[in-house]
Amino acid sequence: MEAAYKANPGSATSGDLGERDASLASGVRGPEVSGVPRDSDLAREQKGTDRTGEGEESTESAYRAALASLPGMSVLSLPKLISLAGGSRELWEILARGGERAAALAGRDRAIVWAGACHAKGPAEVLEELGRAGIRVIVPGDGLYPPLLASIYDPPAVLFARGKVPEADRPYVAVVGSRRASGYGAFVAMTLGEELARLGIAVVSGAAYGVDGKAHQGCLRAGGYTVAVLGCGVDRVYPPGHARLLRQVAECGCVLSEFPPGTKPLPWHFPYRNRIIAGLSHAVVVVEASRKSGALITAEIALEEGREVMAVPGPIGNPLSLGTNGLIQKGAKLVMEIGDICEELPWEVLRMLGPGSWRDKALSQEVKEEEALSEVEAACLELLRGGPCSLDRLAAKTGQPAGELLSCLSSLTLRGLVGEEAGGRYMALPIMGENG
Amino acid sequence: MYARVDSCSILGMEVVQVEVEVNTSGNLPGIYMVGLPDAAVRESYRRIKAAVANSELLFCRQLITVNLAPAHLRKEGSNLDLPIALAILSVSGALDPEALKARLVVGELALDGKVRGVRGTLAMALWARRNGREEIIVPAQNLREAARIQGIKVTGVESLRQALDYLQGGRAFEPEPPGEGDDDENRPCLSEVKGQAHAKRALEIAAAGFHNLMLVGPPGSGKSMLAERLPGIMPPLGDEEVLEVASIHSVAGMLDPDRPLSSRPPFRSPHHSISHVGLVGGGRGFPRPGEITLSHNGVLFLDELPEFRRDALEVLRQPMESGRVSISRSLVCTSFPARFLLVAGMNPCPCGYLGDRRRACSCAPSRVRSYYGRVSGPLLDRIDLQVEVPRLDPRELVELPDGEPSEQVRERVIRARERQEMRWGRSGITNANIGLPELRVACRLGEEEKRFMFTASERLGLTARGFDRCLRVARTIADLAGRDRVCVSDLAEAVQYRTLERLWGSYVAREVQVGSGI
Numbered sequence: 001m002e003a004a005y006k007a008n009p010g011s012a013t014s015g016d017l018g019e020r021d022a023s024l025a026s027g028v029r030g031p032e033v034s035g036v037p038r039d040s041d042l043a044r045e046q047k048g049t050d051r052t053g054e055g056e057e058s059t060e061s062a063y064r065a066a067l068a069s070l071p072g073m074s075v076l077s078l079p080k081l082i083s084l085a086g087g088s089r090e091l092w093e094i095l096a097r098g099g100e101r102a103a104a105l106a107g108r109d110r111a112i113v114w115a116g117a118c119h120a121k122g123p124a125e126v127l128e129e130l131g132r133a134g135i136r137v138i139v140p141g142d143g144l145y146p147p148l149l150a151s152i153y154d155p156p157a158v159l160f161a162r163g164k165v166p167e168a169d170r171p172y173v174a175v176v177g178s179r180r181a182s183g184y185g186a187f188v189a190m191t192l193g194e195e196l197a198r199l200g201i202a203v204v205s206g207a208a209y210g211v212d213g214k215a216h217q218g219c220l221r222a223g224g225y226t227v228a229v230l231g232c233g234v235d236r237v238y239p240p241g242h243a244r245l246l247r248q249v250a251e252c253g254c255v256l257s258e259f260p261p262g263t264k265p266l267p268w269h270f271p272y273r274n275r276i277i278a279g280l281s282h283a284v285v286v287v288e289a290s291r292k293s294g295a296l297i298t299a300e301i302a303l304e305e306g307r308e309v310m311a312v313p314g315p316i317g318n319p320l321s322l323g324t325n326g327l328i329q330k331g332a333k334l335v336m337e338i339g340d341i342c343e344e345l346p347w348e349v350l351r352m353l354g355p356g357s358w359r360d361k362a363l364s365q366e367v368k369e370e371e372a373l374s375e376v377e378a379a380c381l382e383l384l385r386g387g388p389c390s391l392d393r394l395a396a397k398t399g400q401p402a403g404e405l406l407s408c409l410s411s412l413t414l415r416g417l418v419g420e421e422a423g424g425r426y427m428a429l430p431i432m433g434e435n436g
Numbered sequence: 437m438y439a440r441v442d443s444c445s446i447l448g449m450e451v452v453q454v455e456v457e458v459n460t461s462g463n464l465p466g467i468y469m470v471g472l473p474d475a476a477v478r479e480s481y482r483r484i485k486a487a488v489a490n491s492e493l494l495f496c497r498q499l500i501t502v503n504l505a506p507a508h509l510r511k512e513g514s515n516l517d518l519p520i521a522l523a524i525l526s527v528s529g530a531l532d533p534e535a536l537k538a539r540l541v542v543g544e545l546a547l548d549g550k551v552r553g554v555r556g557t558l559a560m561a562l563w564a565r566r567n568g569r570e571e572i573i574v575p576a577q578n579l580r581e582a583a584r585i586q587g588i589k590v591t592g593v594e595s596l597r598q599a600l601d602y603l604q605g606g607r608a609f610e611p612e613p614p615g616e617g618d619d620d621e622n623r624p625c626l627s628e629v630k631g632q633a634h635a636k637r638a639l640e641i642a643a644a645g646f647h648n649l650m651l652v653g654p655p656g657s658g659k660s661m662l663a664e665r666l667p668g669i670m671p672p673l674g675d676e677e678v679l680e681v682a683s684i685h686s687v688a689g690m691l692d693p694d695r696p697l698s699s700r701p702p703f704r705s706p707h708h709s710i711s712h713v714g715l716v717g718g719g720r721g722f723p724r725p726g727e728i729t730l731s732h733n734g735v736l737f738l739d740e741l742p743e744f745r746r747d748a749l750e751v752l753r754q755p756m757e758s759g760r761v762s763i764s765r766s767l768v769c770t771s772f773p774a775r776f777l778l779v780a781g782m783n784p785c786p787c788g789y790l791g792d793r794r795r796a797c798s799c800a801p802s803r804v805r806s807y808y809g810r811v812s813g814p815l816l817d818r819i820d821l822q823v824e825v826p827r828l829d830p831r832e833l834v835e836l837p838d839g840e841p842s843e844q845v846r847e848r849v850i851r852a853r854e855r856q857e858m859r860w861g862r863s864g865i866t867n868a869n870i871g872l873p874e875l876r877v878a879c880r881l882g883e884e885e886k887r888f889m890f891t892a893s894e895r896l897g898l899t900a901r902g903f904d905r906c907l908r909v910a911r912t913i914a915d916l917a918g919r920d921r922v923c924v925s926d927l928a929e930a931v932q933y934r935t936l937e938r939l940w941g942s943y944v945a946r947e948v949q950v951g952s953g954i
Contacts, residue, residue: 179800179801180790180797180801208801209801209802209805210801239801239802239805240802240805241805319796390631390826390832391633391634392631392632392633392634392828392832392836393832395633396835396836396837401637402633402634402636402637403637403913403916403917403929404925405633406634406637406928406929406932407925407926407928407929407932408928409932410892410928410929410931410932411924411928413895413896414888414891414892414895414896421791422784422790422791422824423784423790423791423792423793423824423826424634424653424791424823424824424825424826424935425791425826
């Protein structure tokens with residue numbers, strides 16, 4: 001398992017493609033799908049291809065970015081084609097030249113389309129356009145490519161990033177889960193995000209609704225560094241309700257994708273994205289997941305890559321805890337508080353957090369001040385500790401009028417002791433990190 | 437020969453005077469009807485001729501010219517049959533023209549000579565009294581309705597023959613003394629709804645402050661049941677309001693003949709397939725009142741709010757603000773009263789089971805988002821109270837005690853309304869529609885209250901608009917409790933009615949706010 005953590009950028013292009021390469025021909029992507037270019041374009045662009053060559057690295061990233069942007073290029077076939085051609089520049093030249101060699105590599109139809117696309121826009125232009133849009137291109141071997149990601153079975157051939165590119169100097173923990181999180185799941189994701197950020201651990205997630213978004217939010221709230229991995233181009237806003245969140249992540253963290261800008265968020269992109277989430281992280285924490293949740297795919301990939309997989313338990317019988325409780329049953333670490341995550345991180349990873357043990361840091365965080373509760377508030381809290389309750393039940397048990405109870409619940413909510421669930425039910429929030 | 441009868445006609449919501457003039461000349465039988473009659477008026481000639489013949493009277497055998505003055509207004513409806521018939525009979529000598537003076541006549545004729553009921557007689561009687569008429573003759577069917585107006589003699593006639601006899605000194609139907617109908621009969625009671633303490637409390641606040649209300653809950657959770665019980669806890673209508681409501685319903689032909697002057701606030705619940713014209717009024721010819729006018733001074737319940745057509749919902753915004761709806765058409769420009777309390781019902785998600793304990797929701801988050809997106813922000817902004825109405829377990833249905841009966845709640849509501857009237861100095865002005873500067877003065881917050889609201893808006897993600905709405909609701913809560921000052925507990929309760937903002941933040945708001953509660 002130790003070896004899995006070692007940086008191994010050299011292996012990035014040489015991976016043989018396995019059974020996951022089912023969608024080699026899938027997906028028409030980007031707005032630039034075009035037919036065969038006109039002759040005048042051809043002549044003009046012929047020169048364009050020769051303009052590159054300011055430096056080895058930028059050439060490599062330009063070629064890879066341009067190759068990834070070819071219409072219909074799948075993210076899994078790209079590294080395979082590069083290794084078959086013996087390099088990205090070579091691959092570009094073969095495709096641009098067209099003919100038998102290109103047809104042998106890419107298939108006859110796509111070779112024709114790609115030859116046209118290669119002539120329409122050269123690598124230097126692609127890179128320049130991306131630079132103008134504020135998008136960085138990261139390729140294996142350029143010093144920015146996350147070593148942890150490079151060590152997975154099928155690392156992406158190129159990454160597009162907005163914001164601060166993730167650096168290898170800190171621990172990364174993925175917090176993933178259902179898009180349809182309950183109040184409990186949302187609270188746990190938010191709290192974990194916040195506490196991980198306070199310790200200096202980066203939070204990786206997928207920017208989806210529910211758990212993912214809350215984990216990012218918590219991390220941002222505590223001023224931490226967070227990476228959002230998207231299943232579409234980094235210039236797109238998906239999901240649409242997270243426009244502002246994504247903007248903030250791009251400011252204080254990083255929005256990352258292996259899909260070229262302009263790519264639509266198609267359903268089969270998300271398993272690929274999940275492999276990056278798992279690949280970037282030292283550990284994966286699943287907060288709330290139904291039996292068929294995409295978060296379980298992330299957990300499975302993390303297991304295959306030898307990363308730690310942990311899960312936050314939920315009440316049995318709740319469909320949203322079937323996935324997480326199932327993981328725990330199969331041996332995943334049960335997470336009750338932030339310490340449970342830190343304990344599982346390898347020593348050399350924890351060392352990145354700087355001097356002093358994480359225990360001291362976690363404990364030195366603000367201690368919740370215990371304000372005096374009124375009689376009704378205490379009674380409500382006591383009842384809610386026994387499980388989520390509707391207002392009706394609270395009213396029946398305490399005998400208080402609804403107005404009084406609502407006012408108590410508001411003040412308990414503001415103190416962070418009580419949360420709300422969809423369906424008009426209130427719940428006592430778990431006190432996390434107190435016994436750490 | 438010439439004769440004249442006064443009548444009136446309904447144009448949209450207004451009653452206009454119509455003078456029916458009849459002149460006969462020459463010896464070639466025929467009829468000319470002038471003065472912009474619509475189809476129903478023009479056809480009246482056929483009905484009148486048959487009715488006169490079947491009443492064993494002689495029809496005038498000359499060229500008849502009927503003029504409906506004022507000539508420039510389009511006349512609608514069948515209520516001019518009787519006055520035209522009487523005028524024609526008068527020129528042919530069957531009736532003394534003097535008998536028609538100072539009387540107002542309305543009524544539709546059947547071919548056999550019977551008089552059929554028309555709509556709007558209550559409004560007409562009201563108008564006649566205001567214009568100093570002494571008597572109005574209405575169809576016998578409408579007698580109970582029109583006789584509710586005091587200070588004017590109302591006579592009911594059953595047939596053309598009877599009308600003729602009455603005008604020549606005979607007898608007609610006299611109105612019975614109005615029986616005091618008990619309004620509380622058959623009124624659904626709030627205690628019939630089990631549990632739902634949150635929603636019931638919201639109903640009470642809505643009734644007290646005339647706040648608009650949204651009920652969010654899965655199918656079968658009792659949203660409609662709750663909404664139907666809202667008029668029962670609202671204060672009874674005042675005398676002016678009763679007349680206003682009754683004349684609106686009378687004009688629309690929807691007055692309950694057994695209880696024409698009910699002090700119960702009206703309750704309307706149109707189906708979600710309604711068009712925007714059906715909702716706000718309008719239509720071919722002269723604009724008719726829509727559902728929002730029919731629910732004037734009462735409750736408009738829109739169940740399944742997101743299923744309503746977007747254009748229909750958008751037109752609600754202006755009337756909700758001003759309490760009136762202006763309708764401009766090429767021929768006319770009119771305005772109807774429309775001060776209603778909106779109760780909106782909706783499911784928590786398209787399948788209806790989001791947050792339900794026993795049934796999993798099958799909606800993708802993006803679908804839920806677009807579902808909420810169908811209700812526009814500006815409309816949502818005008819809904820002060822939003823509560824969830826969860827579905828109860830069968831066990832809870834048995835276990836939970838009956839709530840308070842409607843009368844008890846209504847007592848509190850009436851007291852809260854009185855406090856508001858005292859404070860604002862005008863009736864009809866409530867916490868929900870008072871201007872913002874006045875509201876700020878009435879809810880001056882102390883240091884502690886300010887601190888609370890600051891924390892609340894930060895932790896619960898209240899917007900600036902949400903903040904104002906909370907203030908209004910808190911003012912009503914304080915009024916219900918009989919407090920002059922708004923205190924922290926009122927504000928704390930008020931934030932519990934911003935369910936959508938707090939819980940569905942990411943669905944309702946265009947963007948998620950970082951730093952907003954859980």
